[in-house]
Amino acid sequence: MDTLQSFYFDLGNVLVHFSAERACQQLGRLFNVAPDQIDLALYRSGLQHAYEIGQRQTADVCETLNRTFRTTARPEEFALAASDMFWLNEECLQLVKELHETGLPLGILSNTCSAHWDFLVKGIFAPYLDYFQLVVLSFEENSMKPETRIYEVALQRANIVARKSLACDLNAGNVMFVDDRSDNVTGAVNAGIDAELFVDSETLRNSLRKRGVQI
Secondary structure (H helix, E strand, C coil): CCCCCEEEECCECCCEEECHHHHHHHHHHHHCCCHHHHHHHHHHCCHHHHHHCCCCCHHHHHHHHHHHHCCCCCHHHHHHHHHCCEEECHHHHHHHHHHHHHCCCEEEEECCCHHHHHHHHCCCCHHHHHHCCEEEEHHHHCCCCCCHHHHHHHHHHHHHHHHHHCCCCCCHHHEEEEECCHHHHHHHHHCCCEEEECCCHHHHHHHHHHCCCCC
C-alpha cells in the first residue's frame, strides 16, 4: 500500500463533540422562544446552511432571527449562544498528537460557520491548532461537503504541502479523510480520496496502522 501523504479530519463529532440541542436551548433563551422555534428558524429554514457556506454573516443571521422573533439580540450574544456547545474529543486529539509526531501533514476539512470556528480557535481548540497544516472550511470556500468542489480544494492544499515537504505531486488516493457522516465520506471517495466513516479513535488508529502509519 502506498504511503499516506496527508490526512484530513472532520471537526464536529470527530475532533470535538457538540450538542445542537444545547445551542437551540441557549438561543431560545436569547430570543425568548422555545428551542423548537430556533430549530425551525435557523436550521430547518436553511439559514444555518447559508451561514456555513459563507452566504450569510453573523450579524446578518442575528438580524434575521431578530426580525423573526421581534427581539434585539446583539451579534456577539448570538454567536456565543450558538457556539458554546462544544467539548473536546480527548481520545481523538491524543491520536492527532501521535500522528503529528510522525510528520504526516494533518488537516481539518469541516462544514462550519465563522461563529463556531472563532469560538473554538479562541477557546478550547486553541492548543491544538499547530498540529494542523491544512484547514479547509465551508464558510471560507463557499462550498460544503459532500459537494465535489470542497474536496478539490482540500486536495489542492495538500498538494502544495506535498510539493514542499515530499518534493512530489500528490496522489489523491494517498490522502485519507474521516468524517462522521456517510454522505461526506462518499463525496470524498468520489473525489478520489481514501475516506472512511469515523466510528471511534481506536478504530481509526487500527485503520491507520493497516495503511502503514507507525503509531
